[in-house]
Amino acid sequence: MKATVSEPQTWKKVIDVEIPSEEVQAEFSEKLKKIRRDIKLPGFRQGKVPETMIRQRFGESIRAEIIDKMIQDSFRKTCEDNKILPVSSPKVTDLKADEGAPLTFSVETEIDPVIDITGYQNLKVKVSPKKIKDNDVDAALQNVIERFATYTDVERAVKKGDYIKLEYLKVVVDGEERTDIKNPNYPVEVGGDNSLKEFHKGVIGHSAGETVDLTIKFPKDYSESSIAGKSGDFSIKIVSVQEKKLPEMNEEFFKKLGDFADETALREKIHADLENEELKRAKEEAQNKAIDMLIKSNDFEVPPARIEQFVDYVMQETAKYNHPGTEPPNREELALQYHDIAINSIKRRRIIDFIADKEQIKPNQAEVDAEITRIAQMYQQDFETLKQALRKNGTTLRIRDEIREKKTLDYLIGEYVAEKSA
Numbered sequence: 524m525k526a527t528v529s530e531p532q533t534w535k536k537v538i539d540v541e542i543p544s545e546e547v548q549a550e551f552s553e554k555l556k557k558i559r560r561d562i563k564l565p566g567f568r569q570g571k572v573p574e575t576m577i578r579q580r581f582g583e584s585i586r587a588e589i590i591d592k593m594i595q596d597s598f599r600k601t602c603e604d605n606k607i608l609p610v611s612s613p614k615v616t617d618l619k620a621d622e623g624a625p626l627t628f629s630v631e632t633e634i635d636p637v638i639d640i641t642g643y644q645n646l647k648v649k650v651s652p653k654k655i656k657d658n659d660v661d662a663a664l665q666n667v668i669e670r671f672a673t674y675t676d677v678e679r680a681v682k683k684g685d686y687i688k689l690e691y692l693k694v695v696v697d698g699e700e701r702t703d704i705k706n707p708n709y710p711v712e713v714g715g716d717n718s719l720k721e722f723h724k725g726v727i728g729h730s731a732g733e734t735v736d737l738t739i740k741f742p743k744d745y746s747e748s749s750i751a752g753k754s755g756d757f758s759i760k761i762v763s764v765q766e767k768k769l770p771e772m773n774e775e776f777f778k779k780l781g782d783f784a785d786e787t788a789l790r791e792k793i794h795a796d797l798e799n800e801e802l803k804r805a806k807e808e809a810q811n812k813a814i815d816m817l818i819k820s821n822d823f824e825v826p827p828a829r830i831e832q833f834v835d836y837v838m839q840e841t842a843k844y845n846h847p848g849t850e851p852p853n854r855e856e857l858a859l860q861y862h863d864i865a866i867n868s869i870k871r872r873r874i875i876d877f878i879a880d881k882e883q884i885k886p887n888q889a890e891v892d893a894e895i896t897r898i899a900q901m902y903q904q905d906f907e908t909l910k911q912a913l914r915k916n917g918t919t920l921r922i923r924d925e926i927r928e929k930k931t932l933d934y935l936i937g938e939y940v941a942e943k944s945a
Contacts, residue, residue, distance in 0.1 A: 526601040533636035534826035536607055540597050542626040550589045558585065590620050598630050610635055611828035633826040640821050640877045648813045648936050652805035655797045663793050667780065668772075674710065674765040680730050686710035686765040687726060692734065693758040696750050704750075710765055731763050806936065813935040818870050825869050833865035834858045879931045884939070886926035894922050 524546070527539045555577060564572050598613050611633035618628040674686055681687060688710050694701045714723045725737040737757045745751035770776050777783040783792065834857055841852045879885065892906075895913060899906045913919045933939035 524597055524600075526597060526604075528601065528605050528607070533824050534633050536609075536632050536634055538598065538601050538630045538632075540594075540601070540626075540628055540630065542593055542597065544623055544625050547589065547593065547620075547626050550593065551586060554585050554589055555582075586620075586622070590618075590626060593626060594618075594628060594630070598632075602632075607632070608634060610826050610832075633828045635826060635829070635873065636824055638821070638823045638873060638877055640817060640874055640881075642820050643813075643817055643874075643878055643935060646813050646816055646935060648809050648816070650802070650805045650809045650936055650938070652798070652801045655794055655801060659797055660790050660794050663797060664790060667789075667793070668769050671770045671776070671779075673768050673770075675768065676731075676763050677766045678731070679764065680728050681713055681726050681761065681764050683714035683723065683727060684767065685713045686767060687713060688762040688765070689726075690760045690762055691757065692760055693756075695756040697753050697755075701750075701755075704747075726759075726761065729761055731761050734758060734760050806933075806938075809936045810932040813932070814871050814874060817874050817935075818867065821874070823870070823873075825866050829869050830862065830865045831858075833868065834861055837861050875928050875931050878934065879927050882931075882934060884927060884931050884934060886923050886930065890926050891919065891922055894926065895919075 524543075525541045529537045529539070531537060555574065558581065559572060559574060559577055561569070562572055562577065563569050564576075567573075594615060601607070602609065609632040614631045616629045616631065620626050620628075677685075688707075690706050691704060694704050711722075713726060719739050719741070721737060721739045725735055729735050735758075737759065738754065739757060740754050741747075741750050741752060743752040772786055777785060777789055780789060781792070783789040834854065837857055838852060838854055841857065845851055892910075895910050896906055898904075898913075899909045902909075910919075913922070930939055
């Protein structure tokens with residue numbers, strides 16, 4: 524066999540193969556002998572069927588099978604000999620398989636192009652968290668208080684700040700009656716930031732049990748795309764009116780949140796949490812900036828097969844959250860929408876892998892155990908039992924990969940010190 528490898532593009536290898544007719548014939552003859560030994564045909568004993576009859580009846584399929592096997596074997600061997608790592612299924616072209624002549628063909632396959640990432644040692648990207656101010660703590664504390672609010676049914680007319688449960692009796696959008704708009708399964712705030720002006724004006728002053736007719740103009744960016752930017756006539760029934768009551772800031776409330784001594788202690792904890800969250804956000808921002816800089820300064824191509832694989836993954840993930848009865852995601856639209864995202868994501872992964880390999884960045888066992896401990900505590904499981912389970916199902920490899928990525932990103936922003944790792 525003679526194989527010649529060329530690279531018409533950085534992400535494509537073309538293997539031109541020529542196999543002498545003698546080798547093809549030898550394989551054919553060997554296969555023919557095996558079939559003759561094993562085959563049973565009416566009127567003949569096993570192993571005694573004439574070779575000419577086998578050739579006549581099965582010769583074409585035998586030859587096709589032999590050629591297919593030789594193509595696969597030669598492709599595999601050439602890849603091994605030339606250290607080619609395909610990322611796509613091989614595509615056979617220019618096949619010539621005339622009997623008595625050499626078997627020739629070309630095989631195209633995609634690869635990850637060889638890359639050499641430079642300029643990553645001193646990117647001068649710094650982590651710049653914003654300072655947490657008193658009003659940030661105020662807003663976070665208010666959110667905590669809101670989470671413990673209670674809602675009580677009241678026998679009075681609706682006023683701003685109330686929550687109402689409602690039922691749609693009739694909905695007409697742009698002159699067409701809609702029966703697919705379902706009743707909210709949660710109380711709706713009257714006069715809240717997310718409520719529509721016509722809605723809360725229309726229901727204020729009415730009580731539970733009353734029917735209210737409303738005309739509402741939906742904004743163009745409304746969350747429900749089928750009615751965004753349109754006008755609707757609604758006939759609704761107010762099922763109940765609820766009043767929200769916030770908890771008092773007292774000793775009982777502080778203990779419920781975590782046994783805090785007083786409001787000052789609670790605010791200190793909230794301040795520390797906000798600082799940690801802001802630091803995390805700032806680090807991610809710096810890391811993303813570093814990667815973006817390297818993508819721009821290190822141009823390399825992405826194999827089309829990798830992009831297709833990325834879109835396939837998005838398709839699978841999107842389908843998981845597809846509501847029953849709704850149309851599945853359109854692949855062409857997703858491919859267009861995620862094309863640039865796919866390229867950036869793939870380049871990001873390759874850059875991180877290159878730097879981690881070059882700088883010998885990898886997790887040590889203590890770091891892996893710390894992450895498994897965190898998971899064990901979260902799910903209240905025994906550490907050793909969980910560790911064995913994660914090792915068996917392959918999750919430990921994913922954990923190691925995630926730690927490796929995190930350490931590499933820290934390296935890019937100057938927050939990683941080389942260490943001796945396992």
